[in-house]
Structure formats: C-alpha cells, structure tokens
Amino acid sequence: MKKISLLGATGSIGVQTLDVIEQHPEQFRLTAISFGKNMEKGLEIIHKFKPEVIAVQNKEDADRLRVQLGGGFRVVFGEEGLIQAAADHESDIVVSAVMGSVGLLPTIHAIKAGKDIAIANKETLVTAGHIVMDLAEKSGVRLLPVDSEHSAIFQCLNGEDPNRIDRLILTASGGSFRDYTRSQLADVTVDQALKHPNWSMGSKITIDSATMMNKGLEVIEAHWLFNMPYSKIDVILHKESIIHSMVEYKDGSTLAHLGRPDMRVPIQYALTYPERLELPSSKRLNLWELGKLHFEKMDEGRFRCLKLAYIAGEKGGTMPAAMNAANEEAVQLFLERKISFLTIEEYIEKAMEQHEFIERPTLEEIQAIDRSTRRFVQSLLN
Numbered sequence: 001m002k003k004i005s006l007l008g009a010t011g012s013i014g015v016q017t018l019d020v021i022e023q024h025p026e027q028f029r030l031t032a033i034s035f036g037k038n039m040e041k042g043l044e045i046i047h048k049f050k051p052e053v054i055a056v057q058n059k060e061d062a063d064r065l066r067v068q069l070g071g072g073f074r075v076v077f078g079e080e081g082l083i084q085a086a087a088d089h090e091s092d093i094v095v096s097a098v099m100g101s102v103g104l105l106p107t108i109h110a111i112k113a114g115k116d117i118a119i120a121n122k123e124t125l126v127t128a129g130h131i132v133m134d135l136a137e138k139s140g141v142r143l144l145p146v147d148s149e150h151s152a153i154f155q156c157l158n159g160e161d162p163n164r165i166d167r168l169i170l171t172a173s174g175g176s177f178r179d180y181t182r183s184q185l186a187d188v189t190v191d192q193a194l195k196h197p198n199w200s201m202g203s204k205i206t207i208d209s210a211t212m213m214n215k216g217l218e219v220i221e222a223h224w225l226f227n228m229p230y231s232k233i234d235v236i237l238h239k240e241s242i243i244h245s246m247v248e249y250k251d252g253s254t255l256a257h258l259g260r261p262d263m264r265v266p267i268q269y270a271l272t273y274p275e276r277l278e279l280p281s282s283k284r285l286n287l288w289e290l291g292k293l294h295f296e297k298m299d300e301g302r303f304r305c306l307k308l309a310y311i312a313g314e315k316g317g318t319m320p321a322a323m324n325a326a327n328e329e330a331v332q333l334f335l336e337r338k339i340s341f342l343t344i345e346e347y348i349e350k351a352m353e354q355h356e357f358i359e360r361p362t363l364e365e366i367q368a369i370d371r372s373t374r375r376f377v378q379s380l381l382n
C-alpha cells in the first residue's frame with residue numbers, strides 16, 4: 001500500500017490523481033491533502049478519502065473545517081500547513097500539484113524528509129532547479145515527472161546513458177491561438193484564451209499554453225530533470241497532442257511516446273514507477289481513427305514567451321525565477337481582465353530587463369526575487 005500526500009487536491013491534476021487512487025484502492029491510500037480555497041470540493045474529497053492531514057490556505061477556513069469535521073483530522077493552514085501536509089506525516093510519495101511557485105517550499109521539505117516526489121508543479125524546477133535537483137540526489141529520493149512531455153521523455157529514455165542522446169524534442173499543441181497571426185492576438189479575450197484545444201487544465205496553465213510560456217517552462221523543467229543543455233532541447237508544434245514528446249538518439253533513432261491526451265496516464269506512471277498498472281478509465285489510442293498527425297517548425301517571433309524562457313534558462317541563476325514570478329503575476333492580471341493578452345509577454349520582458357541577477361542563489365534569495373518581481377509587475381499597472 002503506497003501512502004500518498006496530494007498537494008493541490010481540488011485542482012485539475014489533483015482531481016485526476018484522486019481518480020487514479022480510486023481505481024486502485026488496494027494499491028494507494030491518501031494520507032494528506034492540501035487545497036487553497038475551494039471548500040466545497042475539499043469537503044467532498046475529505047468525506048470520500050478521509051486523509052489524516054488537511055492543509056488549507058487560510059486560517060479562517062482551517063477554523064471552519066475543524067468545527068465542521070470534529071476530531072480525527074489534523075487541519076493546518078498557510079505555508080506552514082502546506083509543509084506539514086508534504087513532509088510532516090506518514091507518506092511514501094508527495095504529488096506536487098499546487099499551482100505556482102508556492103509549490104517550491106513544501107517540495108523541498110518533502111525531499112528533506114526522504115519522500116519521493118511525483119512532480120506536476122513545473123514552477124518548482126523552473127525557480128530553483130539547481131537546489132531541488134542537488135537535494136534530491138543527496139537525499140536519495142526520486143523526482144518522478146507528471147507533466148505529460150516529461151513523463152514521455154522519461155519513458156523514452158528508460159535509463160539510457162545520456163551520452164547516447166542527441167536531443168530531446170518537446171511537442172507543443174500551440175494552445176488556444178495557434179492559428180492566429182500576431183496582429184490577431186492583440187484583442188483576444190480571457191474566455192477565448194481559456195479554451196485549450198486538447199487538454200482540460202487549470203486556468204493559469206491554460207493561459208501559459210496560449211502564450212507558449214508553458215512550453216518555455218517545460219524546456220527549463222526538462223533541462224533540470226534530464227540534465228540536458230538547452231542546445232539539445234527543441235520544441236516542435238504538434239496540434240493533436242498525441243505524441244507527447246520524443247528523444248532523438250545518436251544513431252538517428254527517434255523514440256516517441258504516444259497516447260490520448262489523458263493526464264491520468266502520466267500521473268499513474270509516476271505513482272507506480274517502474275510498475276505499470278491497468279487504467280480501466282483511460283481510452284486506448286486507435287491511430288487509424290485519427291488519420292494524419294501534423295508537425296510544424298516553431299516560430300519564435302510569433303511565440304515570444306518561448307524565446308524569453310530559453311534566454312532565462314541559458315542565463316540561469318535567478319533569471320528563471322524572475323521570469324516565472326513575472327509570468328504568474330501577469331497571467332493573474334490578464335485573468336482579472338486588467339491587461340491584454342500581449343501585455344503578458346511585455347511585462348515579463350520588462351521584469352527580466354530590470355532584474356538584478358544573482359548567479360548561484362540560495363533558496364532565500366530566490367524567494368526574495370519572487371516577491372520583488374511580483375511587486376515590480378504590479379507597479380507596471382499604475
């Protein structure tokens with residue numbers, strides 16, 4: 001029986017993780033959850049799975065929950081609560097599926113506590129890849145990718161010697177506006193941006209897919225997870241999201257991972273690795289039904305955020321953390337309808353230009369950069 005702590009239980013990855021757990025009651029037990037503010041969904045999960053530890057964002061919600069639930073649960077809140085749900089109780093693996101850089105600290109604590117991490121939260125590796133990877137190695141814990149592209153690459157690598165690899169090829173759907181010209185992007189709406197062609201995901205990552213920052217974050221995530229230089233990480237447009245990513249080897253062989261767009265598959269693989277279990281609810285891929293698959297070269301002028309992410313990744317140090325914080329703030333402003341779609345990349349670029357770079361930052365320095373960059377982006381509004 002594998003004991004699971006699930007951070008971000010009410011979100012898109014969280015709910016799909018619960019679906020996987022439910023399909024294998026003999027394999028998995030949910031011992032801790034965290035969620036933000038969605039009390040209705042949170043309560044439904046608590047009644048169904050009865051986790052011992054429950055972390056919520058605010059003290060008021062924690063107090064309310066304690067009254068509603070009575071005894072038998074440990075209800076905690078805030079940053080300290082997230083850390084407790086991740087690290088301070090009995091579990092074998094932590095699924096990190098909160099949204100944003102708030103996921104960094106609990107993951108670091110979970111690694112220090114010797115827990116394996118099923119990592120969906122890409123902002124963790126983007127902001128502090130060098131710290132997280134070093135710590136995971138020293139603590140002897142496994143970082144198992146959940147992000148579909150990274151799970152695909154992980155499966156195509158399957159333990160091969162890194163010297164045999166020529167390049168990693170990440171596939172990108174192109175997001176909601178893949179067929180729009182740059183001038184058409186000027187007045188797109190939030191509702192349009194939230195309609196991803198292939199995946200049903202949380203709102204922040206859906207906007208990231210539309211700006212192509214999602215792919216930029218994934219390039220940096222791949223750099224850390226697979227110890228690969230940026231010159232050997234490419235992105236290709238593939239609008240069907242059937243090939244989830246590829247690895248090209250020295251001898252010219254290219255290995256690809258295919259499947260229907262269904263996050264329960266990589267989530268389950270991270271939970272069972274190296275085993276594979278049945279996943280009754282997941283539909284099989286019938287290529288003859290699909291007909292053609294399409295591929296296009298990336299246009300970096302059209303998708304400016306991808307270019308910014310390569311620049312930030314190559315620069316290293318605190319630059320990816322600054323880029324990420326600017327992106328999180330700008331996307332939130334767009335979702336609140338305070339800025340336009342193209343202003344997202346404009347704000348990120350401005351934040352990167354003014355950023356006071358630190359080459360080998362500590363965790364505290366990364367957290368300080370995260371806060372100051374968010375303040376800078378907010379100041380651009382006035």
Ligand SMILES: NC(=O)C1=CN([C@@H]2O[C@H](COP(=O)(O)OP(=O)(O)OC[C@H]3O[C@@H](n4cnc5c(N)ncnc54)[C@H](OP(=O)(O)O)[C@@H]3O)[C@@H](O)[C@H]2O)C=CC1
Pocket residue numbers: 007008009010011012013014034035036037038039056057096097098099100102120121122123146147148199200201202203204205263
């Ligand atoms: N969705 C997908 O298919 C994929 C997602 N990812 C990555 O996984 C992560 C989660 O994505 P997704 O599930 O789509 O996101 P969602 O927005 O759907 O869910 C986010 C979860 O995090 C919680 N949360 C948000 N902010 C905070 C906070 N400040 N403190 C505590 N909890 C918080 C939310 O709680 P509540 O709603 O209760 O407020 C919710 O449970 C992201 O990093 C994303 O990039 C990666 C690959 C695919």
Ligand SMILES: CC(=O)[C@@H](O)[C@H](O)COP(=O)(O)O
Pocket residue numbers: 147148149171172173174175199208209210214215263
């Ligand atoms: C499901 C998943 O892993 C997302 O990150 C997905 O990749 C988004 O698709 P695009 O960013 O390619 O549009």
Ligand SMILES: [Mn+2]
Pocket residue numbers: 147148149218
């Ligand atoms: Mn992805």
